[in-house]
Amino acid sequence: MLHAALPLALVALLLPAAQAKEAVNPLLLQPADTLEQRQIAELQQRLLDWPQLQRYRDENAALSAPVPGTPRVVLFGDSITEGWGRTGSDTFFPGKRYLNRGISGQTTAQMLVRFRQDVIALQPAVVVILAGTNDIAGNTGAASQAMIEDNLQSMVELAQAHGIAVVLSSVLPVSDYPWQRGVQPAPKVRALNAALKRYASAHNVVYLDYHTPLANRDGGLDKALAADGVHPTPAGYARMAPLAEAAITQALARPR
Structure with missing residues (x-):
């Protein structure tokens, strides 16, 4: 029972x-x-298995080493990343076969625990980190902005220590969480994004701004871009894809 x-x-x-x-x-x-x-x-x-280390363990073990001359890219995040598709390439990144390591519902604390297994061990040239909205929603308990920043900065430092270039993504606009009403996340998202942008500028990290081109006047996402106000529709991902591609290209061009 x-x-x-x-x-x-x-x-x-x-x-x-x-x-x-x-x-x-x-x-x-x-x-x-x-x-x-x-x-x-x-x-x-x-x-x-709180961080869900079992989720990609078998796929990681079966993965071959990176092909010389073909930089490996890992998309790392929560359900918004997972929504790109299992390979991250089928629709939005044709021919690229980026590795998707998103897990729905995860917070930055959970992601930090699995960062070594699901990013570092895969030997990517670039990791695209997109996280923080579930922390603001309180998915694994209350999380202050400082706690979210600490977790994200730790991921960046781990990546850089292993020669992995980082794309640090802004949190997507959101004005309400359908599973956690009343949080009033829009100003919290803006404040966190401003801090992430400052950090990226100071630490040789590419900052990927999804928020500015996607936000409506309420600080959220229009239904055409996210039917539930959080998870992008195909139209939302279509807006995001060229921004991500440009950031990855920029990261690959930077000396590490």
Whole structure:
């Protein structure tokens, strides 16, 4: 029974992260014994493997070494990155076959734990980091801007220590989270992005600004670009793709 395996207090703690995967149809917090089996399994797995290191472990092990003359690029992030597609190339980056290592619902703390396995060990020339919105939403608990910055800066430092060029992406515009109403994220996103831009300028990092060309006057995303206000539609990704491609090209041209 769930009562013995997963106490209600832990369900209450972990449920926001599970809800992040169901942003279009968020689930209300319920007593543990009424949760669907899929949700229960998901929450139990989070207890066993909080950063989800198992997600790409087999794919990473099967990956061959980078081909000389063909720089490897890793897209690293949460559901917004995962939405590019499993290879990151099928629609938006034709012929590039960028490696996608996005996991829905993840915060920067979880991503930092798996950075060595899902980025450094793959020996990319460039990593594109896009994260922070789930921290602001509180998916794994309250996170201050300083905490988010610390995690992202640690990822940058790890990458640079291993000769990997970094593209540090802005957090996408968002005016409300469908699974976490009332957070009022727009000003928090703007403040975090301003800090990331300053950091990138001071540390030889390419800053990828998605926010400026995508934001509406409320600091969010129009429905044409993100039906739920968070996750890009194909039209949203089509706006993002050339910006990402230009940033990757710029990163590859920089001395490391």
